[in-house]
Amino acid sequence: MFSKSCEYAIKATIYIAVQSNEGNRVGLKDIAREIASPEAFTAKILQQLSKCRIINSVKGPNGGFQIDKSEMARIKLSQIVLAMDGDSIFKGCGLGFKECSEKKPCPVHDKFKLVRNELRRMLENTSIYDLSMDLTKGLTFLQR
Amino acid sequence: MFSKSCEYAIKATIYIAVQSNEGNRVGLKDIAREIASPEAFTAKILQQLSKCRIINSVKGPNGGFQIDKSEMARIKLSQIVLAMDGDSIFKGCGLGFKECSEKKPCPVHDKFKLVRNELRRMLENTSIYDLSMDLTKGLTFLQR
DNA sequence: ATCAGGGATGTTTTCAAAGTCATGTGAGTA
DNA sequence: TACTCACATGACTTTGAAAACATCCCTGAT
Numbered sequence: 001m002f003s004k005s006c007e008y009a010i011k012a013t014i015y016i017a018v019q020s021n022e023g024n025r026v027g028l029k030d031i032a033r034e035i036a037s038p039e040a041f042t043a044k045i046l047q048q049l050s051k052c053r054i055i056n057s058v059k060g061p062n063g064g065f066q067i068d069k070s071e072m073a074r075i076k077l078s079q080i081v082l083a084m085d086g087d088s089i090f091k092g093c094g095l096g097f098k099e100c101s102e103k104k105p106c107p108v109h110d111k112f113k114l115v116r117n118e119l120r121r122m123l124e125n126t127s128i129y130d131l132s133m134d135l136t137k138g139l140t141f142l143q144r
Numbered sequence: 145m146f147s148k149s150c151e152y153a154i155k156a157t158i159y160i161a162v163q164s165n166e167g168n169r170v171g172l173k174d175i176a177r178e179i180a181s182p183e184a185f186t187a188k189i190l191q192q193l194s195k196c197r198i199i200n201s202v203k204g205p206n207g208g209f210q211i212d213k214s215e216m217a218r219i220k221l222s223q224i225v226l227a228m229d230g231d232s233i234f235k236g237c238g239l240g241f242k243e244c245s246e247k248k249p250c251p252v253h254d255k256f257k258l259v260r261n262e263l264r265r266m267l268e269n270t271s272i273y274d275l276s277m278d279l280t281k282g283l284t285f286l287q288r
Numbered sequence: 289a290t291c292a293g294g295g296a297t298g299t300t301t302t303c304a305a306a307g308t309c310a311t312g313t314g315a316g317t318a
Numbered sequence: 319t320a321c322t323c324a325c326a327t328g329a330c331t332t333t334g335a336a337a338a339c340a341t342c343c344c345t346g347a348t
Contacts, residue, residue: 061293194326
């Protein structure tokens with residue numbers, strides 16, 4: 001469904017959100033350990049998220065990553081997916097056709113549209129804030 | 145969403161269905177040309193479909209692939225996906241966790257369940273017969 | 289100004305999916 | 319029986335995402 005990068009990105013963003021809510025700035029090592037991801041690879045993903053203004057990075061001693069509390073509710077899952085995997089999951093044809101449209105639909109075009117719209121709706125309506133709250137409350141988990 | 149193999153498998157099955165409806169048995173070359181897929185790779189996919197009883201193969205001169213008319217309505221998209229990609233798309237966790245369940249859900253578990261159920265419903269309710277009919281009627285296309 | 293902590297960036301390496309090639313096997317035909 | 323057509327099978331190669339490695343650069347503290 002999503003690329004590995006995107007999966008890590010979602011996990012990392014949620015973890016950073018949880019920590020930011022408690023006023024903590026977190027470093028790469030922390031994040032990689034907490035979401036069980038390869039450190040070097042995670043670094044790249046965090047840089048990408050940082051470029052896309054989804055998270056903030058601070059260099060130097062006591063540096064790390066954080067998310068502004070004021071922005072947390074604004075950040076939706078869809079933004080992370082878009083930043084990591086592009087819009088292929090929203091626009092791409094179910095059978096991989098480059099040109100698949102209402103005018104010239106592939107055999108599963110209409111059927112997939114329904115599912116994709118449901119997916120899009122879900123991603124656009126799910127905020128990182130909500131996900132981080134569930135995690136803080138112990139309703140969900142970031143391991144296993 | 146699906147592997148390349150699965151995309152080809154769906155396209156191939158639909159094409160074979162269309163031809164079978166007109167009483168034609170089709171060969172590998174025909175299929176590969178029609179769905180614009182690499183021939184050798186397509187051969188493997190057809191063999192897999194054949195093993196899973198989704199299509200029938202006939203060896204020798206005037207051999208080829210076909211689908212029994214009587215079975216065509218019974219074959220659903222879900223069977224092809226299952227044969228090619230396994231059940232990961234139905235069961236797999238949105239964040240890639242090996243153990244993700246109601247008991248120990250990942251942060252997006254519930255949200256994904258809705259989307260996945262919609263996908264499953266769609267795949268289980270879409271028959272190859274219906275898709276082949278749309279193609280025959282010129283409502284859908286297998287190229288581009 | 290220097291030093292160390294920690295993020296940023298470019299280059300390899302690894303591995304599974306995608307795709308190719310060579311050869312085997314069964315079926316129809318003469 | 320011999321030949322040929324077309325599917326079957328397994329080993330091999332290629333490609334690109336995932337992951338690892340090495341190095342650079344910015345920042346705060348002393």
